[in-house]
Amino acid sequence: xxxxxxxxxxxxxxxxxxxxxxxxxxxxxxxxxxxxxxxxxxxxxxxxxxxxxxxxxxxxxxxxxxxxxxxx
Numbered sequence: 001x002x003x004x005x006x007x008x009x010x011x012x013x014x015x016x017x018x019x020x021x022x023x024x025x026x027x028x029x030x031x032x033x034x035x036x037x038x039x040x041x042x043x044x045x046x047x048x049x050x051x052x053x054x055x056x057x058x059x060x061x062x063x064x065x066x067x068x069x070x071x072x
Contacts, residue, residue: 008072016068020060024052
């Protein structure tokens with residue numbers, strides 16, 4: 001008999017995602033700031049958002065599920 005896995009707690013998952021997103025966004029702001037001096041905010045975001053989304057989907061969220069599954 002197989003037991004269905006319970007879905008992760010949304011509040012805990014949100015907390016873990018926040019803990020992954022915040023340092024990523026902060027690091028990108030510092031890393032890209034020297035390269036984007038004089039750019040408009042929308043231009044910086046156009047560069048940063050795809051990097052953040054790809055990193056979250058293929059790196060951070062899978063690691064959260066792998067390493068923190070018991071707390072979700």
